[in-house]
Amino acid sequence: MNETPLRVRAEIDLAALRANVRALRARAPRAEFMAVVKADAYGHGMVPCARAALQAGATWLGTATPEEALALRAAGIGPDEARVLCWLWTPGGPWRQAVEAEVEVSVSGMWALREVVAAARQAGRTAKVQLKADTGLGRNGCRPDDWPELVEESLKAEAEGTLRITGLWSHYACADEPGHPSIAAQSTAFAQMVAYAEDAGLRPEVRHIANSPATLTLPDSHYDLVRPGIAMYGVSPSPEVGVPADFGLRPVMTLTASLALVKQVPAGHGVSYGHHYVTPGATTLGLVPAGYGDGLPRGASGRGPVLIGGKWRTAAGRIAMDQFVVDLGGDEPDVGDAAVLFGPGDRGEPTAEDWARAADTIGYEIVTRIGSRVPRVYVNEQPDPTDVRAQR
Numbered sequence: 001m002n003e004t005p006l007r008v009r010a011e012i013d014l015a016a017l018r019a020n021v022r023a024l025r026a027r028a029p030r031a032e033f034m035a036v037v038k039a040d041a042y043g044h045g046m047v048p049c050a051r052a053a054l055q056a057g058a059t060w061l062g063t064a065t066p067e068e069a070l071a072l073r074a075a076g077i078g079p080d081e082a083r084v085l086c087w088l089w090t091p092g093g094p095w096r097q098a099v100e101a102e103v104e105v106s107v108s109g110m111w112a113l114r115e116v117v118a119a120a121r122q123a124g125r126t127a128k129v130q131l132k133a134d135t136g137l138g139r140n141g142c143r144p145d146d147w148p149e150l151v152e153e154s155l156k157a158e159a160e161g162t163l164r165i166t167g168l169w170s171h172y173a174c175a176d177e178p179g180h181p182s183i184a185a186q187s188t189a190f191a192q193m194v195a196y197a198e199d200a201g202l203r204p205e206v207r208h209i210a211n212s213p214a215t216l217t218l219p220d221s222h223y224d225l226v227r228p229g230i231a232m233y234g235v236s237p238s239p240e241v242g243v244p245a246d247f248g249l250r251p252v253m254t255l256t257a258s259l260a261l262v263k264q265v266p267a268g269h270g271v272s273y274g275h276h277y278v279t280p281g282a283t284t285l286g287l288v289p290a291g292y293g294d295g296l297p298r299g300a301s302g303r304g305p306v307l308i309g310g311k312w313r314t315a316a317g318r319i320a321m322d323q324f325v326v327d328l329g330g331d332e333p334d335v336g337d338a339a340v341l342f343g344p345g346d347r348g349e350p351t352a353e354d355w356a357r358a359a360d361t362i363g364y365e366i367v368t369r370i371g372s373r374v375p376r377v378y379v380n381e382q383p384d385p386t387d388v389r390a391q392r
């Protein structure tokens with residue numbers, strides 16, 4: 001535990017993250033594990049989380065942007081330590097830097113295949129490419145109608161030695177809604193697109209489609225590799241899938257602020273911008289020094305929960321850029337006392353899911369938006385004796 005008094009801090013429990021990786025691997029024992037660490041590891045800090053996931057047995061890291069993938073390599077996570085796949089590309093790359101850094105790149109269409117082939121020729125290297133199929137998400141990925149051309153051109157580039165197709169992959173639209181008809185439809189489409197590519201002659205090392213909810217609830221979707229993000233951070237993909245504890249998962253981030261002011265006010269006192277809260281009687285107010293400038297959702301005004309002195313309080317009135325106020329109902333905690341906004345929940349504090357409900361959003365957004373003004377304090381950095389890397 002870091003004792004430095006901080007206005008607000010996000011404590012990141014790396015032992016919880018490692019245990020979550022182990023729990024998820026146990027659900028997909030025959031699959032490799034790609035730790036999805038995009039968006040600064042969903043707000044948890046990319047490099048420390050990537051290292052912890054590797055210690056617990058992840059062999060792949062997944063990012064959206066090439067900049068994120070290159071930052072992993074720049075931090076010293078080399079190709080011997082982790083394979084890295086990066087999937088969100090725009091014209092211009094940087095394909096060549098990725099190829100030279102041994103980052104594997106995802107290709108969803110012909111424009112991207114042409115650019116990566118050109119970059120590989122310039123670099124004099126063989127690019128490692130994974131073809132992404134749009135099996136029904138309707139976002140990135142190659143539609144079934146365009147798949148034969150992408151496969152054929154990939155085979156030509158393989159024959160020429162400019163690239164190697166290391167993977168075939170896709171992404172579910174509704175795996176967080178168990179039983180949704182699109183799940184079976186996408187699973188079938190993926191199997192067909194993989195079969196087409198393999199019949200045509202591609203020999204991918206990994207075929208993968210499972211995000212967190214699929215890793216947790218759809219064993220048939222695990223193929224050669226699973227790709228969990230949110231569950232690794234101990235947050236549930238959706239209430240329909242369950243709560244983290246149902247799967248032995250523990251939230252990794254605890255967000256705590258130090259109370260900045262406690263004061264007595266009379267009845268009828270307006271609170272925060274717009275006076276959307278007016279004290280119903282004489283009471284005490286506590287000032288929590290965190291706001292939407294730190295990533296709290298303003299949409300949780302009047303609803304966002306916080307644990308102070310063992311009691312749940314809710315944001316009274318508007319959440320402002322840097323601060324919000326709670327009605328302490330006459331209690332007088334000390335200035336500097338902890339206001340726990342969310343954490344694992346087992347000490348009575350709210351969870352990220354509670355904030356998601358309060359803001360009508362998802363837990364993903366709550367943790368991912370915690371901003372750069374909030375210092376991350378890493379705890380339990382040493383690998384556990386059971387961790388894969390600790391045993392080497």
Ligand SMILES: Cc1ncc(COP(=O)(O)O)c(C=O)c1O
Nearest residue numbers: 036171211212227228229230231
């Ligand atoms: C392509 C891809 N794979 C895997 C993931 C991980 O998803 P989840 O956080 O639901 O596990 C994401 C995240 O959105 C993604 O975009």
